[in-house]
Amino acid sequence: QVQLVESGGGLVQAGGSLRLSCAASGTIFSINAMGWYRQAPGKQREFVAAITSGGNTNYANSVKGRFTISRDNAKNTVYLQMNSLKPEDTAVYYCNGAQTGYNYWGQGTQVTVSS
Numbered sequence: 068q069v070q071l072v073e074s075g076g077g078l079v080q081a082g083g084s085l086r087l088s089c090a091a092s093g094t095i096f097s098i099n100a101m102g103w104y105r106q107a108p109g110k111q112r113e114f115v116a117a118i119t120s121g122g123n124t125n126y127a128n129s130v131k132g133r134f135t136i137s138r139d140n141a142k143n144t145v146y147l148q149m150n151s152l153k154p155e156d157t158a159v160y161y162c163n164g165a166q167t168g169y170n171y172w173g174q175g176t177q178v179t180v181s182s
Contacts, residue, residue: 068093068094069091069092069093069094069095069097069098069164069166069171070091070092070093070171071089071090071091071162071163071164071171071172071173072089072090072092072162072173072174073087073088073089073160073161073162073173073174073175073176074087074088074089074090074176075087075088075176076160076176076177076178077177077178077179078179078180078181079152079178079179079180079181080180080181081152081153081154081180081181081182082151082152083152083180084148084149084150084151084152085149085152085178086146086147086148086149087103087146087147087149087160087162087176087178088144088145088146089101089103089144089145089146089147089162089173090142090143090144091143091144091145091164092143095143095164097166097167098120098164098165098166098171099119099120099165099166099167100117100118100119100120100164100165101117101118101138101145101162101163101164101165102114102115102116102117102118102136102145102162102163102165103115103116103117103136103145103147103160103161103162103163104160104161104163105156105158105159105160105161105178106158106159106161106175107155107157107158107159110158112161113127114127115127115130115134115147115160116130116134116135116136116147117136117163117165118136118137118138118145122138124136129155130149130156133149133150133151133152134147134148134149134150135147135148135150136148145162147160149178152178152180153180154180154181154182155180156178156180157178157179157180158177158178159175159176159177159178160175160176160177160178161173161174161175
């Protein structure tokens with residue numbers, strides 16, 4: 068089992084920045100990649116960014132150049148640095164841990180960007 072706990076959400080003005088954190092615990096050696104997804108009201112959950120155990124990263128086109136995913140293996144923590152935030156970035160952000168054949172999810176953290 069893997070437990071994921073997000074933190075760092077909040078309210079920010081357009082153009083501002085936030086950093087989300089996701090602390091992982093449990094059988095984390097089984098995780099192949101960590102990532103972030105988001106879900107806005109009335110919309111499906113969508114991919115934001117991911118980082119593999121080898122450090123390779125991938126981003127949704129909508130956040131490329133503005134968001135950066137990183138990881139601190141010593142702390143078992145993944146971060147999402149979000150810059151130049153836009154109102155359309157408003158959503159609940161979920162941390163994801165991908166294991167072969169299974170996905171773990173955190174409880175989510177709200178990010179609200181005001182115009």
